[in-house]
Amino acid sequence: MPEPLLEVKDLHVYFPTEDGIVKAVDGVSFTIKPGETLGVVGESGSGKSVSFLTVMGLINRKSAIVEGEVIFQGQDLLNVPKEELQAIRGNKIGMIFQDPMTSLHPFYKVGDQISETILAHEDISKKEAGARAVDMLKRVGIPRPDERARQYPHEFSGGMRQRAMIAMALSLNPDLLIADEPTTALDVTVQAQILDLIDRLQSEFNTAVALITHDLGVVAEHCDYIQVMYAGRLVEIGTGDDIYYQPMMPYTWGLLKSIPLLTAQEERLHPIRGLPPSLINVPEGCPFNPRCPYVFDRCHVEVPQLLPVDGFHAAACHLSLEDRQRIVQEEVLERT
Amino acid sequence: MGRYIIRRLLWVVLVLVVIVVITYSIFFLLPGGGSDAIANRFAGKQPNPEIVAEVKQQFGLDKPIYVQFYIFTRNLFLGDQYGWPGLGKSFVLRAPLKPVLMERMWVTIQLAVGAAIIWLLVGIPIGILSALRPRSIWDRAAMTFALIGISMPVFFIGPLALYVFVYKWHILPGSGYSPIGEDGVWQWFNHFILPWSVLALLYAAFYARLSRANLLDVMGEDYMRTARAKGLNERQVIVKHGLRSSLTPLVTVFGLDLAGLLAGAVITETVFNLPGLGQYAVRSVFSLDLYAILDVTVIAAFFVAIANLVVDIVYAFLDPRVRYT
Numbered sequence: 001m002p003e004p005l006l007e008v009k010d011l012h013v014y015f016p017t018e019d020g021i022v023k024a025v026d027g028v029s030f031t032i033k034p035g036e037t038l039g040v041v042g043e044s045g046s047g048k049s050v051s052f053l054t055v056m057g058l059i060n061r062k063s064a065i066v067e068g069e070v071i072f073q074g075q076d077l078l079n080v081p082k083e084e085l086q087a088i089r090g091n092k093i094g095m096i097f098q099d100p101m102t103s104l105h106p107f108y109k110v111g112d113q114i115s116e117t118i119l120a121h122e123d124i125s126k127k128e129a130g131a132r133a134v135d136m137l138k139r140v141g142i143p144r145p146d147e148r149a150r151q152y153p154h155e156f157s158g159g160m161r162q163r164a165m166i167a168m169a170l171s172l173n174p175d176l177l178i179a180d181e182p183t184t185a186l187d188v189t190v191q192a193q194i195l196d197l198i199d200r201l202q203s204e205f206n207t208a209v210a211l212i213t214h215d216l217g218v219v220a221e222h223c224d225y226i227q228v229m230y231a232g233r234l235v236e237i238g239t240g241d242d243i244y245y246q247p248m249m250p251y252t253w254g255l256l257k258s259i260p261l262l263t264a265q266e267e268r269l270h271p272i273r274g275l276p277p278s279l280i281n282v283p284e285g286c287p288f289n290p291r292c293p294y295v296f297d298r299c300h301v302e303v304p305q306l307l308p309v310d311g312f313h314a315a316a317c318h319l320s321l322e323d324r325q326r327i328v329q330e331e332v333l334e335r336t
Numbered sequence: 337m338g339r340y341i342i343r344r345l346l347w348v349v350l351v352l353v354v355i356v357v358i359t360y361s362i363f364f365l366l367p368g369g370g371s372d373a374i375a376n377r378f379a380g381k382q383p384n385p386e387i388v389a390e391v392k393q394q395f396g397l398d399k400p401i402y403v404q405f406y407i408f409t410r411n412l413f414l415g416d417q418y419g420w421p422g423l424g425k426s427f428v429l430r431a432p433l434k435p436v437l438m439e440r441m442w443v444t445i446q447l448a449v450g451a452a453i454i455w456l457l458v459g460i461p462i463g464i465l466s467a468l469r470p471r472s473i474w475d476r477a478a479m480t481f482a483l484i485g486i487s488m489p490v491f492f493i494g495p496l497a498l499y500v501f502v503y504k505w506h507i508l509p510g511s512g513y514s515p516i517g518e519d520g521v522w523q524w525f526n527h528f529i530l531p532w533s534v535l536a537l538l539y540a541a542f543y544a545r546l547s548r549a550n551l552l553d554v555m556g557e558d559y560m561r562t563a564r565a566k567g568l569n570e571r572q573v574i575v576k577h578g579l580r581s582s583l584t585p586l587v588t589v590f591g592l593d594l595a596g597l598l599a600g601a602v603i604t605e606t607v608f609n610l611p612g613l614g615q616y617a618v619r620s621v622f623s624l625d626l627y628a629i630l631d632v633t634v635i636a637a638f639f640v641a642i643a644n645l646v647v648d649i650v651y652a653f654l655d656p657r658v659r660y661t
Binding site: 056058086087088089090095097099102104105107108116120152154168169 | 561565568580657
């Protein structure tokens with residue numbers, strides 16, 4: 001059993017504001033092992049991005065209350081000096097973001113921005129870093145990489161920009177790549193290309209990947225494990241098969257049912273009714289209770305714990321296992 | 337790019353011609369204008385028709401307005417008997433204007449450039465530091481200073497400064513212009529330091545606010561987050577990624593501000609008695625010295641128009657998204 005690469009233990013990230021304390025992440029624990037792909041699924045405001053920004057140390061510690069442990073290769077990243085964090089960022093952990101147009105500096109050439117990453121961590125000449133940048137662009141599938149490296153971000157198409165960002169994040173062969181909604185800003189056809197690219201690079205570089213998205217369709221074929229987040233908490237975790245064929249939590253059911261199918265006969269979509277909860281006034285008990293079609297009295301009182309359903313597969317719900325299995329058979333699977 | 341520049345230069349010529357037309361119109365249409373009235377003014381204490389007619393002929397006022405306009409414009413671009421550009425003769429001095437204007441322009445340039453250096457070195461760092469420590473004591477003090485600087489007019493601060501530094505505390509020698517050649521560098525500096533500071537105050541305040549606002553905006557941009565995620569240290573993030581984006585727009589503003597000043601910092605030159613273009617412009621208007629007025633106006637327009645062009649070209653170098661094919 002290999003040592004976990006990243007262990008997040010009971011992470012809480014709260015932002016005090018004028019209107020109250022925003023509980024962006026409220027008791028989240030998970031593990032990523034070397035070479036694994038973890039899919040993190042949830043709506044906007046579920047805490048998925050904030051959790052990983054905290055892992056990278058990109059959350060402003062002066063305006064946020066952060067508790068818990070983030071153990072990366074034996075070190076608690078929440079308690080290391082900032083020089084140590086800087087040495088890890090870009091080098092051992094790479095991160096790519098949602099909108100590649102605004103994530104790249106418009107005034108600098110793409111190749112220079114990639115070599116900047118390399119030069120920040122390795123003592124080599126600018127020429128050498130430039131050559132490596134071109135090589136990275138080639139590896140992410142950008143044609144004529146030496147020409148492209150001398151161009152500016154606005155001269156790239158959306159998909160190419162995201163490829164360039166991936167090249168930048170992987171340029172130092174990190175152990176973990178965090179991809180925060182990498183395909184959300186891209187066309188569907190380009191989405192598939194980018195996800196395949198990440199897959200391919202993952203095996204080439206032997207990198208672990210945390211793929212954050214709100215789209216269950218995206219994680220389907222690309223993840224070893226999937227965790228579903230809601231209102232800053234983990235509500236279900238399992239393998240891809242677990243989540244898609246035996247989901248055990250009403251929120252996951254809702255997510256699956258809301259995926260529009262090409263083959264569907266009806267014209268209406270089936271979104272989860274209601275709105276994501278305010279993170280300042282999280283509902284008492286199970287945070288999903290205002291929107292859950294199967295809610296009963298215990299849900300308003302007690303917070304459900306993440307309990308194992310079957311081996312690694314776990315879910316946080318008060319409904320009994322038998323009830324859930326029945327509902328899954330009858331109502332969920334026939335729809336999906 | 338070359339074709340673009342040529343096109344822009346042609347526009348500059350057109351702008352200058354239009355400015356001349358407008359100035360002529362104002363000059364002749366205002367009360368007290370008209371060839372006769374003007375000739376009368378310059379005909380001495382006891383004008384009689386012959387003297388007036390002679391004055392008119394000497395000044396070229398005997399010709400119809402559009403002919404005068406044509407002659408002036410032609411001389412401006414092609415030169416007249418006094419050299420190039422053809423700036424004509426002053427009614428008041430009865431002497432060619434070109435040497436006068438060149439001398440005065442030099443004084444104005446010294447004033448403008450000196451003030452520019454001060455306001456850049458003072459205003460921008462204040463703005464940057466404020467943006468890096470928003471809502472701190474420093475930030476509030478700096479923005480209050482900016483508010484005061486922008487609100488206080490030069491004709492108030494100028495005399496106040498003169499009073500305090502020259503008359504009350506005797507630190508500085510006084511107003512007026514002391515060329516380096518005459519009394520040495522120290523005197524030259526002493527005479528300029530007060531007008532430089534007073535003039536720079538307004539611009540420093542403005543630039544502090546501007547650079548602060550720009551940098552604050554930029555700090556929230558996605559590429560700043562990417563820069564940190566790459567492992568760059570905070571100084572690299574702010575200087576290389578932040579300042580580059582936030583200070584580039586200031587180049588445009590600076591170019592235009594400087595051009596406007598080169599046209600003559602009218603109030604400052606008057607308050608501190610500096611013989612520059614601005615002071616001369618005021619005098620020429622009051623004395624109805626037609627060619628002097630035209631010349632100062634054309635010089636001002638020229639500086640501003642050229643500055644617009646230069647600033648656009650420089651910006652294209654700084655921001656790769658802007659390119660003129």
